[in-house]
Amino acid sequence: MSSENHSCQSNYLTFKGKYAGVWGWLFSTDHKRIGILYLYSILSFFIAGAFLGLLMKLELIAPGSTIMRAQTYNGFFTLHGITMIFLIVIPGIPAVFGNFFLPLLIGARDVAFPRLNLLSWWIYILGALVALSSQFLGSDPPDTGWTFYAPYSFRTGTNMLPAVLGAFILGFSSILTGLNFIVTIHRLRAPGMTWLRMPLFPWSLYGTAWIQLLATPIIGITLLMVVAERTLKIGFFDPTLGGDPVLYQHLFWIYSHPAVYIMILPAMGIISELLPAFARKPIFGYKAIVVSTLLIAFIGYFVWGHHMFTAGMSGTAQFAFSFLTFLVAIPSAVKVFNWLATLYKGSIHIQTPFLWAASFLFVFMIGGMSGLVLGALATNVHLHDTAFVVAHFHFIVFGGVGYAFMAGIHYWFPKMFGRMYDSGWANTGWGLFFSGFLTLYFPMFILGMKGMPRRYFDYLPEFHGLNVISSLGAMLMLFGLAIVLINLMRAARRGAAAPDNPWGALTLEWTVPSPPPVANFIDIPTIVTHPYDYSILQPKDLSK
Amino acid sequence: MFSSNLSNFSQGVNTAFIVILGIIGFFLVGLTAVLIYFIVKYRASKHPVASQVSGNTTLEIIWTLIPLLLVLGMFYFGWVAWKPMESRPPRNAMHIKTTARMWNWSFTYENGKVTDTLYIPVGLPVALDMEALDVIHSLYIPVFRIKKDIVPGTPRLTWFIANSPGSYDLFCTEYCGLQHSTMITLVKALPGEDFEAWYASLDTTSAQSTVQIAPPASEEGRKLIKQVGCTACHTTDGTRLVGPTYKGLFGKTEIVITGKEERTITVDEAYIRTSILDPNKDIVKGYTKGLMLSYGNQLNEEEIQKIIDYLRTLQ
Ligand SMILES: [Cu+2]
Ligand SMILES: [Cu+2]
Numbered sequence: 001m002s003s004e005n006h007s008c009q010s011n012y013l014t015f016k017g018k019y020a021g022v023w024g025w026l027f028s029t030d031h032k033r034i035g036i037l038y039l040y041s042i043l044s045f046f047i048a049g050a051f052l053g054l055l056m057k058l059e060l061i062a063p064g065s066t067i068m069r070a071q072t073y074n075g076f077f078t079l080h081g082i083t084m085i086f087l088i089v090i091p092g093i094p095a096v097f098g099n100f101f102l103p104l105l106i107g108a109r110d111v112a113f114p115r116l117n118l119l120s121w122w123i124y125i126l127g128a129l130v131a132l133s134s135q136f137l138g139s140d141p142p143d144t145g146w147t148f149y150a151p152y153s154f155r156t157g158t159n160m161l162p163a164v165l166g167a168f169i170l171g172f173s174s175i176l177t178g179l180n181f182i183v184t185i186h187r188l189r190a191p192g193m194t195w196l197r198m199p200l201f202p203w204s205l206y207g208t209a210w211i212q213l214l215a216t217p218i219i220g221i222t223l224l225m226v227v228a229e230r231t232l233k234i235g236f237f238d239p240t241l242g243g244d245p246v247l248y249q250h251l252f253w254i255y256s257h258p259a260v261y262i263m264i265l266p267a268m269g270i271i272s273e274l275l276p277a278f279a280r281k282p283i284f285g286y287k288a289i290v291v292s293t294l295l296i297a298f299i300g301y302f303v304w305g306h307h308m309f310t311a312g313m314s315g316t317a318q319f320a321f322s323f324l325t326f327l328v329a330i331p332s333a334v335k336v337f338n339w340l341a342t343l344y345k346g347s348i349h350i351q352t353p354f355l356w357a358a359s360f361l362f363v364f365m366i367g368g369m370s371g372l373v374l375g376a377l378a379t380n381v382h383l384h385d386t387a388f389v390v391a392h393f394h395f396i397v398f399g400g401v402g403y404a405f406m407a408g409i410h411y412w413f414p415k416m417f418g419r420m421y422d423s424g425w426a427n428t429g430w431g432l433f434f435s436g437f438l439t440l441y442f443p444m445f446i447l448g449m450k451g452m453p454r455r456y457f458d459y460l461p462e463f464h465g466l467n468v469i470s471s472l473g474a475m476l477m478l479f480g481l482a483i484v485l486i487n488l489m490r491a492a493r494r495g496a497a498a499p500d501n502p503w504g505a506l507t508l509e510w511t512v513p514s515p516p517p518v519a520n521f522i523d524i525p526t527i528v529t530h531p532y533d534y535s536i537l538q539p540k541d542l543s544k
Numbered sequence: 545m546f547s548s549n550l551s552n553f554s555q556g557v558n559t560a561f562i563v564i565l566g567i568i569g570f571f572l573v574g575l576t577a578v579l580i581y582f583i584v585k586y587r588a589s590k591h592p593v594a595s596q597v598s599g600n601t602t603l604e605i606i607w608t609l610i611p612l613l614l615v616l617g618m619f620y621f622g623w624v625a626w627k628p629m630e631s632r633p634p635r636n637a638m639h640i641k642t643t644a645r646m647w648n649w650s651f652t653y654e655n656g657k658v659t660d661t662l663y664i665p666v667g668l669p670v671a672l673d674m675e676a677l678d679v680i681h682s683l684y685i686p687v688f689r690i691k692k693d694i695v696p697g698t699p700r701l702t703w704f705i706a707n708s709p710g711s712y713d714l715f716c717t718e719y720c721g722l723q724h725s726t727m728i729t730l731v732k733a734l735p736g737e738d739f740e741a742w743y744a745s746l747d748t749t750s751a752q753s754t755v756q757i758a759p760p761a762s763e764e765g766r767k768l769i770k771q772v773g774c775t776a777c778h779t780t781d782g783t784r785l786v787g788p789t790y791k792g793l794f795g796k797t798e799i800v801i802t803g804k805e806e807r808t809i810t811v812d813e814a815y816i817r818t819s820i821l822d823p824n825k826d827i828v829k830g831y832t833k834g835l836m837l838s839y840g841n842q843l844n845e846e847e848i849q850k851i852i853d854y855l856r857t858l859q
Contacts, residue, residue: 070722145719151696152679152721155834239697245680246695279586282598310682311693312700315630322622326615330608337607340575343582345595350587361579369568372615376622378553378560381629382689385682385717449545451686453717456725460713535596 011515029114035100049083052076057474060467073457074143081146089401093266098205104509105199107190112183124173131166134159150237150248168223171216178212192527199531204269207297211258219255253304261300267404277505278354279346282532285338292331299328309380325375352426356407367396388448391441414502418515419495429484436477443470551688552705556625563621633703637669644681644694647723648773660771662731665739671703682718706733765854794856800826
């Protein structure tokens with residue numbers, strides 16, 4: 001695996017193509033450059049979204065108005081939700097790591113439709129700008145929450161339409177990326193890479209892509225119906241026009257529940273790549289993980305009703321939705337057991353990516369198990385729309401996706417930038433972030449059980465103590481986050497040169513130089529083994 | 545948290561909580577311990593060569609089937625405790641008409657009494673016939689373990705039996721706009737005869753009222769605006785909320801927008817009456833149209849007069 005035989009080619013970072021400078025990035029169809037474009041856009045939005053979250057937590061540090069007014073707070077949680085969900089976690093891992101690493105992992109030179117891929121990024125930016133324009137154009141910023149529930153979203157005097165339209169445009173980006181990945185995986189795998197020799201991150205992208213393709217149109221249609229109702233006064237959801245608000249909730253969650261799996265499946269994929277690499281042994285139960293990925297993608301379509309247990313559905317529907325929600329927990333549990341078993345008798349290298357992966361397992365278990373409390377009917381009635389749901393959601397989405405993203409960036413950073421980060425600072429940042437995260441979200445479980453509703457600008461004095469702890473946790477977490485990000489940004493410019501394979505991992509991306517050359521592989525490799533067959537390197541290569 | 549037994553549903557819900565939290569607590573602690581144990585035991589410095597096990601079908605089957613049985617159990621406990629909440633209320637239930645609007649609750653009793661606090665007798669089934677006037681709200685009484693969304697255009701019903709006297713929080717849990725977090729009131733559960741005494745009295749808000757002197761009209765106006773929720777949006781001390789303050793309102797000169805036209809008016813009885821019955825006709829400049837709905841079906845002519853009398857006193 002020496003890089004000499006690639007040295008005639010320039011790497012993707014320094015490559016000079018048709019356009020120079022920044023245009024060489026904005027108009028590049030290289031999947032790696034597109035991945036980096038997504039990385040920078042998503043990171044910028046994330047920093048803004050996280051800052052909004054911190055301001056909300058500071059507001060909640062004491063009852064009554066602390067640093068802002070109710071209208072501002074309601075606008076903040078709406079913007080925080082829209083940014084985090086539609087601009088960050090839904091595109092997130094597939095857009096950044098999927099784009100960058102899917103072709104490298106399956107031995108391809110690019111995705112199947114490179115220009116469509118670039119178009120997806122442009123559509124993403126357009127959608128983001130339209131959504132964010134709601135903050136500056138027209139009357140007050142939207143204050144409906146990211147769910148845009150009817151009929152409040154029609155009655156509010158705020159500027160809701162651009163936000164909805166933005167979400168609609170972002171949907172197209174999601175659909176095109178999904179389509180691109182499905183074709184890439186079907187058509188461009190290296191010779192010898194049968195389906196069951198494909199690494200697990202591509203598998204998770206494959207499951208995700210199908211959800212993106214099949215579920216996203218529903219939110220598109222729903223949001224168009226909202227636009228039609230607001231502008232043409234056609235009554236779909238507004239009771240004053242003869243519509244049904246609960247229909248809106250059904251349509252919204254038919255997309256938005258599977259969307260949770262769009263977020264979490266690629267995260268599971270990253271973890272499944274990392275654990276074998278750091279334990280130096282094959283993933284335990286490869287087939288079980290593949291099957292559970294596909295099962296989650298499939299059953300995940302039929303559980304949306306669990307967001308509506310108090311909305312007044314029929315008893316039969318409630319029964320079925322609760323039952324299916326419990327069923328979808330099984331494949332997730334199977335994955336957790338397989339991940340743990342992967343560590344069994346491994347040779348575990350405790351490095352930064354592994355710390356993120358191991359803490360992912362912990363927060364993901366809490367997130368998933370608190371989902372069971374919400375999936376059961378009787379306990380759901382008590383906890384629905386309380387701080388418990390917010391805690392659950394942040395454990396699974398921020399904990400799940402966020403930790404996997406962090407694990408991924410610390411794992412693949414040397415490959416992406418050809419440089420190493422300082423692992424001391426990286427580990428310190430992780431420690432602070434992890435402690436802050438638990439301090440921030442754990443008290444919210446208790447607050448919810450005690451009955452504190454969500455989306456509350458103000459609260460009763462009995463909820464004060466736990467809110468203080470939670471707000472302090474938010475500060476600690478953001479402090480840790482700042483260390484992590486500054487460390488990475490510094491490393492991208494000034495880090496020491498990274499070797500081709502710093503972790504001793506086996507998948508194909510580690511066989512090319514860091515950073516990879518424009519065409520990825522000089523010769524497309526032929527695959528003869530399972531992706532995690534660490535026995536071939538035993539014992540001398542990996543005993544160090 | 546799960547031992548109180550304040551309503552007829554508490555026990556079932558508490559059992560479901562204890563069963564589910566017990567199972568997941570056990571697994572969370574157990575699996576975390578395994579995770580930490582593996583990391584410590586098999587760290588590279590102690591265990592330099594990894595064993596290349598890649599799967600075990602028996603184990604896969606075991607750890608699919610055991611969680612399956614456990615989740616079926618959790619599902620069952622959740623379902624049995626929930627079923628009675630969805631059942632019809634008993635025949636002898638006392639029906640209270642519950643109206644939710646931005647951003648207050650009002651409760652109308654069978655004898656015509658109207659309150660902003662929910663008064664209920666202990667030990668008797670109470671059924672709330674709920675209605676939302678503007679957007680979706682959700683009635684939530686945590687200690688009774690009940691919650692139900694109230695969707696405008698569809699009547700909703702929930703019922704319960706309170707087990708012990710006391711005063712409990714009642715929240716709105718469906719986000720409904722600016723003052724969502726202040727859409728809170730109290731449930732006062734009174735023992736049988738205390739409730740009867742309150743129910744028979746003229747007093748609309750206070751449980752302990754013993755003196756029954758007819759108050760001046762303006763005093764009734766003051767109570768009325770609290771009861772139907774005007775004060776959720778209009779203050780009486782000069783602070784600005786979503787609607788103009790009442791302080792110094794009567795007799796004031798205001799610029800209002802009628803349709804698209806601006807005009808200058810003086811606030812008088814007629815203007816206040818229009819503002820209550822057709823609130824979006826003349827909007828004071830600088831305030832948002834469409835937030836307030838007509839109170840025509842909640843206030844009669846006599847009550848509107850009392851409110852006007854009260855507003856006159858706020859100079
Ligand atoms: Cu869901
Ligand atoms: Cu509300």
